[in-house]
Amino acid sequence: MKIAISGKGGVGKTTVAAFLARWFGQRGYSVLAIDADPDANLGHALGIPNAGEIVPISQMKDLIAERTESVPGTFGGFFKMNPKVDDLPDTLAVPCGDNVRLMVMGGVKKGGMGCVCPESVLLKNLVHHLVLRRDDVVIMDMEAGIEHLGRGTARGVDAFIVVVEPGKRSIETAExxxxxxxxxGLERIFVVANKVRLDRDREYITENLRNFQLLGFIPYDEAIIEADMKGVFAGGVSDTTREAMEKIAQQILGIKES
Known part of the structure; x- marks a missing residue:
């Protein structure tokens, strides 16, 4: 099962990614949780102590230089476009418990996020390997876009989930x-609505996102806000919130099985 999760910053996509990672892991699946958003904190959402100290792969200059045969700190020049990455999940992923391991991608700042540079080449090859070659459940917490995905990788994504909240900017970002x-070529695109308080929130999202398949609504829950502030996994959510998230997870599992 390969799941990519995106959405406007602040909508709760990292919380959804963390819950799905724990849900699959607790059911015996081997899970790789991938933090592919430079501004996300998937490690904190998973409850990893000192998650901020994990060095993103994009900042591992020696590793990038070794695998791409490039010279650290330089622009231009020649480097390998198909570096070896198949061993990186086993050597770099951080165990989180519940059969879940975390990999932090980081961002490519210099030259723009879309630059053809050793860092971006290594990350894209790694994502390609994770999606098309690994047997694990892979859950990617992405920024509001598809920077790490390409046409060759898209065919391996079982569910591309856009998390939204009631609001015009979130809806526009989803579109x-x-x-x-x-x-x-990503065809299996779905929506999860988060921070839903009232029936009018449900109606607003349903009315404005008719081009999406809606997986479910997650209610606004103070426990999620509190967990985010403490940097821990949101395990103390209400029964209503937990039930909503579990129904979404079961639907996602059904997508693969169908």
Whole structure:
């Protein structure tokens, strides 16, 4: 099962990614949780102590230089476009318990996120390997876009989930993400609505996202906000919230089985 999760910053996609990782892991699946958003904190959401100290792969200059045969700190020049990455999940992933391991990708700052540089080449090859070659459940917490995905990788994604909240900016971001995903052949695109308080929130999202398949609504829950502030896994959510998340997880599992 390969799941990519995206959405506007602050909508709760990292919380959804962490819950899904724990849910699959607790059911005996081997899970690789991938933090592919430079501004996300999936490690904290998974409850990893000192998660902020994990060095992102994009900052491992010696590793990047070794695998791409490039010179650290330089622009231009020649480097390998197909570096060896198949051993990295086993050597770099951090155990989180519940059969879950975390990998932090990081961002490529210099030259723009879309640059063809050793860092971006290594990350894209790694994502390609994770999606198409690994037997694990892979859950990617992505930024509001599809930077790490490409046409060759898209065919291996079982579910591309856009997390939204009631609000115009979130809806607009979801539509942009859908267009980008469609451009590279991602067809299984779904929506999870978060921070839903009232029936009118449900109606607003349903009315404005008719082009998506809706997996479910997650209610606004103070326990999630508190967990985020403490940097721990949101395990103390209400029964209503837990039930909503579990129904979403079961639907996602059904997508693969069908």
């Amino acid at each position: 942009r993400i859908r267009e980008l995903a469609s451009d590279i």
